[in-house]
Amino acid sequence: MSKLALMPGLATAGGFLLVIAIILPVIGMLLALALRGPYPERIALVVMPAGVAVAVTITAELWRTRSVLQYFVGGWAPPLGVAFRADGLSAVMMLTSALLISGIGLFARAQFPSPREGEARAPSTFWTLLLAIWGALNAVFVGGDLFNLYVALELLTFAAVPLVSLDGRAETFTAALRYLLFALLGSILYLLGGVLFYAAYGTLDIAMLSGRIHAEPVAWAAISLMTAGLLAKAALYPLHLWLPPAHAGAPAPASAILSGLVVKAPFFLVVRLWFDVMPRMPEQAAAQLLGILGAAAIILGSVVALRQARLKLLIAYSTVAQIGYLFLMFPLAIRPETGHPWSATAWTGGVLQAISHAFAKAAMFMAAGLIAEAFGHDRIERLAGAGRALPITVFAFGLGGLSLMGLPPSGGFIAKAMLLTAAVSEGQWWWAVVVLAGGLLAGGYVFVVLARALADPIEPLRLSATASVRRQGVVLAVALCAILLGFVPLRPWELLQIGRPDLATIGLR
């Protein structure tokens, strides 16, 4: 049997791991769809440790070789075929997804138990969609071809939207429909940008495009359209209106995944576009625009969060605000000369913000879910006594809030400190003001909730079952991940630098 002797290319030895990272959860999803009954949950519980192992292996291989992992699917090299590429950023995001999804899965076992006999709609759907989201996220993180990334984004949308309406309440259908419409608009704008790229440069491979692109109207139009589409999916102001009802209406584990991970995927792609496709183009002015939108999101999102009466809506608006921090990374990390010291700091800060927010927000949504289950509602003003009834849960909520506020020790503190350092050192001090203001406002809305929860109840509480210690412990463990990230050294990560300036040159013929 002859080996396929096509384009030998520069596929690296560990590249096949990237394929495994995608197909493991997807095959799990297909099995779950076919077998039904108790199997979706069991399959998910098997895939979770396996997926974590794959993510760890990819990170280790990346660290060992200090270079980007690359794979040409089918042996066909771009521009004809599709490439998968993992740099330091991809590995960190895959590791975060694997750990967080596993944690959320453990949390969700009590909420979506598979029935002994037959099949129930909500658990069966939840576990299958969990696997689908995982596969889609990994496909986004390693995709090297813009159209392949479009398919991955659609996979993510169809897996995320039904999670919003999983409870089957009328208002969740409205929220899910609005989410779907925004997501579809985002996809079609993304595709429109993609066709302009192909018509002008003859390839959709990210590395090849970066070599062929130059500053002309069609390139600017393509970037703008793709970015606009991705911003709609990431709910950056002013395209954020769909997010609060959708994330607040979903069941707690679903909200955790949606706010923690799903909304980071389009941000990841904006980073890919701006840092890997566009580096030869003069983009500082446009990056300032992204930063302005991010600043608006931080201020407006936090202010609206302060005024919320319902806990889950408050947390959802907080997500709108925290997404704004991610886009402050663009004006700070984009420099004409790569390797500029402060750009690396801003880069690390932005990525650290993404992953510590993922853990913190997921913990806060899960905690809110436990509180709502115990109290039967989530109106903040009537949550007095929650601290005594669910101490571990409220503590976890507080830890998550610590990261959101940017107080030490937490990943959020390191992230915001790095962004502040980069802003001040580069002379773009206005972003520093925004970061500090955002931290203050976050402190405001976290304090509102904690003050109520720790207050003594006026009348004795009558609670439905409070969650088991083990379940609360899972929430605490997730929140602790955000805190543990606060112990990293306050300087750029070498892991994240792997593949940054070199990404554009690997794989070109």
Next chain:
Amino acid sequence: MSAATLYGLCSAVLIGLGLFGLLTHPQVLRKILAFNLIGTGVFLLFGIAARRGAAAGFGGDPVPQALIITGLVVAFASTAVAVSLLLRLFQETGRTTLPSDE
């Protein structure tokens, strides 16, 4: 002006028309229709790129044509999910528009 460029201008207008329909109709079903118009416009642009890339004995560059077929399938799936969400919303609330729109 070649046929490809002509259809390219056509698709530009189509995308604008679809976008207008999406933004100005409060009824969700009309929005979904408008989406399909925009999608057709984008696929036509792929078709233009394919036609302009005719070479090596093919009438058009096969890669963008294949992308269109993939896109058509995804567009159908999107329409199906959106329509069933709309029908479910209608069953639960009797509405076919989204409150405080867009």
Next chain:
Amino acid sequence: MALDIFLGLLVLGLAVWIVSTRDTLAAAVEFVAFGLVVTLVWVRLAAPDVALTEAALGSGLTGGLLLGASTRLARAETATSGERHGAVLRLSAAGVCALISAAIAALVILLPEPAPTLAPEVAANIAATGLENPLPAVLMAYRAIDTLLEVVVLLLALLAMWSLAPDHLWSGLPWRPDAVGRDGVLTFVAQLLAPVGILVGIHIFWIGSVAPGGEFQGATILAAMWILVTMAGLRDMPPMSRRWLRVVLVIGPAVFFAIGLAGFAIAGSFLGYPPSYAKQLILTIEIPLTLSIAAALALLIAGPPERAAQ
């Protein structure tokens, strides 16, 4: 050229009508006509495979979906048909959309000459796939991962749709119009047309390796025949919980994955094919894949469970 100008104007005219008409049902009908005209445009653009897919899927199945929905929502739609946003909003939206159209039109005119193309690469490598039609070569060989993930997207859309059902109707049957009798013209047409349609669908799938066609086009026709049979009352849709239905849905991508994973061993790469029997492998994938896609498309048209299973 005159034909192209005529077709272009017709497409735009229909589009304007679709966007501006007040009656939703009329808009859905015009959409079907629009899709058929676009099919002709695809033929003019030398893309016969795309034309087939547009006619069957873009115009036929999508149109059917939209027509069905506008019929079910007819009363609510006519009640709100007069509702429009304020004139200011519509004018500013019109302005923005006109600007976007103008920008895209300008970019189309400014596209580089000669146009970049991958046709030579496709032609140079097609011998290794054993196919003659370049489109399946792209879909099943060069960019097979896109096709694989796209079929997963189809199944996921189906699950998303099913999840909308109320808890007590999970494992139920999809909606069916009332008064579906076993007599009448529709039943007669279905009995006559369905076997022919199935043969046509299989044929279109089969010749896809050498002529326009392939699994998506063939699957769409098969799905349409199944819909016709159920709408005529000859058969009912199966409940979505049936084991055999789940197997049919999953068998296509399962075989795709299996052969893809085998590619690690026999061709050195996931989804790689050894040139000596690439065509046979691709065919082995395509047969169950056509079945799965046909089932998924038919079920997507049928909708979520709305009746309890007997």
